[in-house]
Amino acid sequence: MKFNLKKSLMPVAAAILLAGCGATSNSTSTDSVAQVVTAQQTEKQIHATAKDVANRAANWQMQQLDNLYYIPESHKAKSENAKFWIQASYFIGLMRWIDTANDQTLLKQVEAIAERENYELLLERPYHADDHTIGQTYIWLAEKTGNKKAYAATQKLFDWILDNKPTVGLEMLDSTASGHGNVHLEGNCQTRWCWADALYMAPRTWIMLSNITGDPKYLEYADQEYWAAADYLFSDKYGMFFRDSRYFDMKSDNGQPVFWGRGNGWVFAALPLIIEALPKDHPSLPRYIELYKKNAAGLVGLQTEEGYWPASLLDPDKVKTPEVSGTGFITFGLAWGVNNGILTDENTKKVVEKGWDALVRAVEPSGRVNWVQHVGKSPDPVKKTDSQLYGVGAVLLTASEMAKWSK
DSSP states (O other): OOOOHHHHHHHHHHHHHHHHHHTSOHHHHHHHHHHHHHHHHHHHHHHHHHHHHHHHHHHHHHHHTTOOTTSOHHHHHHHHOTTSHHHHHHHHHHHHHHHHHTOHHHHHHHHHHHHHTTTOOOOSSTTOGGGGTTHHHHHHHHHHHOOTHHHHHHHHHHHHHHHTOOOOOSOOOBTTTTTOOOTTOSBGGGGSOOSTTHHHHSHHHHHHHHHHHOOTHHHHHHHHHHHHHHHHHEETTTTEEOSSGGGTTOBOTTSOBOOBHHHHHHHHHHHHHHHHHSOTTOTTHHHHHHHHHHHHHHHGGGOOTTSOOOSBTTOTTTSOSOOHHHHHHHHHHHHHHHHTTSOOOHHHHHHHHHHHHHHHHTBOTTSOBOOOOOSOSSOOOOOTTOOOHHHHHHHHHHHHHHTTOOO
């Protein structure tokens, strides 16, 4: 069941507009109509650009899946694995664009990849949020086709997790030092969602599984674990998320706390996706919307003059180059809020359009997306030629909102 605030508010907005028109003179009314027409033309231009950019980026990336020559060897093999989070996070943006554009060709390509993978998940790290990401694609395909096989493996694994729930704390400790000893984990707590990225990778998969099976137990687990992590990692003072507990006291070169751009982008972009997936009468829904508003307020004022968000959000001089993945996720989140009537101030609308312009400039005529920070967990240097699949996913998410951009 999808949640759409904008739809519920449209009659109210229409009534206000009509009342306003009725209260003005003919001259003022004509001026108002001219302004609306101009705005609509601008919106139409944005819609056309969104379609063009998304089609180029989506198709370029699909053509490169078997030839990721531009990705460093350290993550090339993982990027080529369709079940790994790097490619799976690209599919999240791609799925949304396919739904927006009704692109049946791209849909068939995604379905072929999923069938090739036999709709399986990676099982070396059964609890790890990253390895649950691809489940969103499988469940989406099941919704499209009615093929229950598409989510069978995901459901089997999640049932096992529910029977063997992790009990570790959320503090990020070195696996070896903590005695955990699992070489597949960066830290002991990663059997739960103890780092910011996890809130993009896993919770929506669990919620979608409840939606398609009708069994609320998956959503209940996701809701419980999401809020354990969010309450732990979110800073009410700054309106942003620490990447993990190791960052609580970390300072950047300018003495400010380290809030990672993409890390916050992951969480912020996930919130609209989770809100849409939740049943509209779910008791936690207002809480997710409130968190979304707080996070938006923390992020909206940190945009650079060029339209990007810094890799280190409170230290823009730490990495002075553009960074597209964090910018894409944040712009998507803000655009969604405007389109759904949650964020209504004029400044946010300008910030979204500026962010979108920055993303458009980062996409080459071929569709290649530049300025994407490589895999990491902190604000690292970025070159123009750096590109990664999740950066394309972020651009596609944003394009899906800009294709229906309405102020």
